[in-house]
Amino acid sequence: MDSKKIVTIGGGTGNFTVLSGLKEYKHQLSAIVSMADDGGSTGVLRTELGVLPPGDVRQCLVALSRSSALLRDLFTYRFESGRFEGANLGNLFLSALQKITGDFDTAVQRTGEVLRIRGSVIPVTTENITLVATLSDGFVVRGQAEINNTVLTAAVSLTLDPMPRANPRALAAIAEADLVVIGPGDLFTSIIPNLLVRGVPAALSSSSARKVYVANLVNKPNHTKDFHVADYALVIEKYLGARAFDAVIYNTEPPSAELLSRYAREGERPVRSDGEGFEGAAYRAIGAPLLSEKIVAPQNPHDQIERTLIRHDSVKLAKVLLEQFLDR
C-alpha cells in the first residue's frame, strides 16, 4: 500500500501507545501534542525555568525514535536522589534546548534529530498556556495538575488562558492527513486541551481525513466516573461539532479479575461499552479486542505511567486502525 499521512492527537501516554504501533508501518506519522501539562517534573521545569511543558512531547519523541534502546532509555531516565530527584533527563534536554534556541518548536525538532525519529512531533501550540476549568456551579480551577485533583462532570467548561493560536505545523499536518487518530488519553486534561486551540477544530472539520476517536479503557474516578464510550464521544463533539469523527474504536476484551480488583481499589472501573450507549450516534462504533496481554510493572516510582496497567496493545490497535481506515 502507498504511504499515507496519519496524525495522532493527544497527550504523552496515549500518543506513545498509538505511535508505537503505527511506527512499524511505512506511513508518515505526525503526533500533535497537548501543551497544558503543569504537573510533576514538567511542572517544576515550567515554574523554575519558565519553559514550555516538555513531558508529553518527550514521550512522543521516544515513541518515534529509531535510535538505540540506550538513548531511548536515557530520555526516559529520572534521577533518583538529591536535588535532581524525579527530574527526567529528556525533559531537561528539551528545556535546555528551548533556553538556547529561544524557541520550543525548534528544540523539539532538533531533539527529534538526535533521537532519529521517524515522523514529526508537533506541540499543538507554542504559547505558554494554562488549562482552566469552570465547574457547573461557576467555580474556576486553573492548571492541569489542580484540575486532576478536582471532581468534574461532563458539564465542565474548559478553556485555555491565553487562548492560543495553533502551531502552523499542526494545522498543516491535519489539512494533509489521510487519517486523524484522537486519543486515547485523559479526556479533559490531554485530549480537549488540543481541541481548544484556535484553528484546530476548523482544520479538523475541513480536512478530508478519516477521523477516529480511540476510547480509553478505564474511567478516571474524578473526571469520567461511570462514563460510557459514547459519553467520551459526546464531550469531544461538544468542542468539535456533531460530526466530529467517522468512527469510535473501543475495546471489547475484559481485563482479568485480578487487574479489575486492583483498579477497583482505586475507584477505577473499565469504560462502559454496552451497545445501548451508541444509539443514534453519528459515527460507526467499532469494538475490537485491544487489551495488552503484558502486565507492565511501574518503571519507576516517579513515572505517571505506572497507573495504566490496563493498557492498549499498540500492535492490535495499529492493525485495527489500518484495516478499518486505510485498507492496508
Next chain:
Amino acid sequence: MDSKKIVTIGGGTGNFTVLSGLKEYKHQLSAIVSMADDGGSTGVLRTELGVLPPGDVRQCLVALSRSSALLRDLFTYRFESGRFEGANLGNLFLSALQKITGDFDTAVQRTGEVLRIRGSVIPVTTENITLVATLSDGFVVRGQAEINNTVLTAAVSLTLDPMPRANPRALAAIAEADLVVIGPGDLFTSIIPNLLVRGVPAALSSSSARKVYVANLVNKPNHTKDFHVADYALVIEKYLGARAFDAVIYNTEPPSAELLSRYAREGERPVRSDGEGFEGAAYRAIGAPLLSEKIVAPQNPHDQIERTLIRHDSVKLAKVLLEQFLDR
C-alpha cells in the same frame, strides 16, 4: 603526512584548548582526562548521585565533537534558575548514562557517539577517587575543591585515595602514541592527578612517543606563585622521573597591560620563562608566541573558564606541536 597518534593528558580546560587546535588535522586524537574533580556542578553530581566526575570529560567531548554548534552549546549549557541552577546539561547527560549503564567509561563512549566526536575521550581511571594533599608540615587536605582553597608549595605530596588502576584504554593509547602532550592545566589539581594513577608513569616511560609539556600562561596564587616554567617541569619530573619529557613549550608573547593589571588584581601573574630557569634541564625548552588575541568574555557566571582570559591560542599551539614534533 601520515595520520599520527596523539595523546593529550590534563583536565577539562587545558585539554579543550589543545584538542580544539589539533582536531583540524587528520591525526588520531585521544584525550586522557583527570577524574579528581569534586567541585562545582560536578561535585554536586558526585555527592548527590554517586557518579564519577563528568565535567572535565564533557569539555573534551565537546572539543572533539563534529556535531552541530547547537548540540555543542547544549552540552555546555548551564541552567540559570531554580533547583537546577548551575547544573550543566552535558554533565547531567553523562551522569544519567552512567546510572543506566552502570559504567562511566561506556557512558563516555556513547556520549561521544551522540556528539560524533573525532578521536577518543578516556577517563584516566574509572574508580571513584579523592585527591589528597599532604602539606610540608604534615597537614592533610582531602578533595580537589578543598585543595584549590589551600596554599601549596612545590613540596606538597599528592596522592589518590584509593590509589586506582588506570583505565586500560588510557594505557593502550599511551603505548601506541607518536606524541604525548601533557598540559596546559592546573598543575596540582588537573595534571598530577593523571600521573598518580597506577600504571600511567610506567606507560609513559616505556612509550616510544615524543613527550611534551605545555606550560601554563599564568601562575595560580595559591599553588604556583612566582613559578618559572622550569618549576612546573620539576614538579612533574618528581612524579614521572628525571627524563619525563623531550620538550617543554612555553609562551613568549606578553599579554596586554590591561589584561595583566586585571589579573594582578587577583594576585595572578604570568608564568616566568626567563632563560636562566632552564639551566641543566633534560628537555628542550621551546618558546613561541602562543597567546590568543581574542579576549574571551566569561560565558556565564558559573563557568570555571571565566578566569582564563589570558588564554592559549589553540591554532598557534597546534602548529608548534605538529611542526616541532611531527614534521607535518
